[in-house]
Amino acid sequence: MSIVKKCLFPAAGYGTRFLPATKAIPKEMLPVLTKPLLQYGVEEAIEAGLNTMAIVTGRGKRSIEDHFDISYELEHQIKGTAKESYLTEIRNVINACTFSYTRQVEMKGLGHAILTGETLIGNEPFAVVLADDLCDNKTDGVLSQMVKLYEKYKCCVVAVEEISPEDSNKYGVIAGDTIADEKYAKGSLVRVNDMVEKPDPKDAPSNLAIIGRYILTPDIFDVLRETKPGKAGEIQITDALLEMAKIGKVIAYKFDGTRFDCGSVDGFVQATNYFYEKGDK
Ligand code: UTP
Numbered sequence: 001m002s003i004v005k006k007c008l009f010p011a012a013g014y015g016t017r018f019l020p021a022t023k024a025i026p027k028e029m030l031p032v033l034t035k036p037l038l039q040y041g042v043e044e045a046i047e048a049g050l051n052t053m054a055i056v057t058g059r060g061k062r063s064i065e066d067h068f069d070i071s072y073e074l075e076h077q078i079k080g081t082a083k084e085s086y087l088t089e090i091r092n093v094i095n096a097c098t099f100s101y102t103r104q105v106e107m108k109g110l111g112h113a114i115l116t117g118e119t120l121i122g123n124e125p126f127a128v129v130l131a132d133d134l135c136d137n138k139t140d141g142v143l144s145q146m147v148k149l150y151e152k153y154k155c156c157v158v159a160v161e162e163i164s165p166e167d168s169n170k171y172g173v174i175a176g177d178t179i180a181d182e183k184y185a186k187g188s189l190v191r192v193n194d195m196v197e198k199p200d201p202k203d204a205p206s207n208l209a210i211i212g213r214y215i216l217t218p219d220i221f222d223v224l225r226e227t228k229p230g231k232a233g234e235i236q237i238t239d240a241l242l243e244m245a246k247i248g249k250v251i252a253y254k255f256d257g258t259r260f261d262c263g264s265v266d267g268f269v270q271a272t273n274y275f276y277e278k279g280d281k
Pocket of ligand 1: 010011012014017018027107108110113130131132
C-alpha cells in the first residue's frame with residue numbers, strides 16, 4: 001500500500017471559461033465521451049494506490065456527491081438489462097475508495113481551496129489533482145509515477161511539462177537544478193529554486209510549467225496559512241510552494257504521458273477526440 005493514501009480534488013472554481021455550460025453544472029462534471037472529468041481523476045488516483053478521495057466543493061456542486069454514490073432508482077430500472085454494464089466502471093470506483101467533502105465558502109484561489117481541504121487530509125502527505133487537467137499514459141498514470149518519486153525523495157513533487165514561451169501567462173513556471181538520478185531520464189527531475197505564477201513570457205524563469213498534479217507534504221498547510229493573496233488577488237499554491245522550494249523541498253518532474261487542458265474549449269475538444277480515437281467509448 002502506498003504511503004500516500006489521500007487525494008484532494010479542488011473543485012470549487014467557477015469554470016468561467018466554460019460558461020454557459022458551467023452555470024448549473026460543475027466544470028469537473030463535464031464529460032469527455034461518457035465520463036465526467038472528475039471520474040478520470042479519481043480513477044487515476046485509485047490506479048496510483050490511493051483510497052481516500054477528498055473533494056473541495058462549493059455552491060452548485062451537489063451533482064459531484066450524487067455521481068460518486070449509488071442511484072437506487074437507476075440501478076433498479078436497468079437491473080438485468082444490457083445497459084447495466086454502463087454502470088460497471090463507476091460502481092468499481094465507488095467500491096474502491098471512500099469520498100469525503102468540504103465546501104470552500106469563498107473562492108479565494110487554488111491555494112485557499114487546498115487549505116480548505118486540510119480538515120479532510122490531516123497530517124499526512126497527499127496528492128492534489130485538478131480534474132480539468134486530464135492525463136493519460138500507456139503504462140503508469142501520472143499520479144502513480146509521482147507517488148513513486150515521493151516515496152524516494154519524501155518532499156513535494158509537482159508535475160511539469162514544456163510549454164511554448166507565449167503560454168507562460170497561463171501557468172506557474174518553475175526553475176531549478178537538474179537532479180541526476182539513474183532511474184530517470186536526464187533532465188526529467190529538477191530541484192526547484194524558483195517559481196512564478198503566470199509570468200509574462202519575458203519574465204518566465206524557464207519553459208517548464210506546472211500542471212494539475214501535485215504531491216504535497218502536510219507542512220504546506222502552515223505555509224498556506226501565512227500566504228498572502230498574490231496574482232489576481234487569490235491565494236496561490238505557487239507562492240506557498242516557492243517557500244518550500246527555498247528550503248529545497250520541491251521537486252519538479254517531467255512526467256511520461258499526455259495532458260489535456262480541459263478547462264479550455266480547445267483542450268476539451270482535443271481530449272474528446274483523443275479518447276474517441278483510443279476507443280474509450
Ligand atoms: P481554474 O482557475 O482552472 O478554475 O482553477 P476555474 O476558476 O474554475 O476556471 P476558469 O478559469 O474560471 O474557467 C484550477 C482548479 O482549482 C479549483 C478549480 O475548481 C479548478 O479545479 N479552484 C480554483 C478552487 O477549488 N477554488 C478556487 O477558489 C479556485
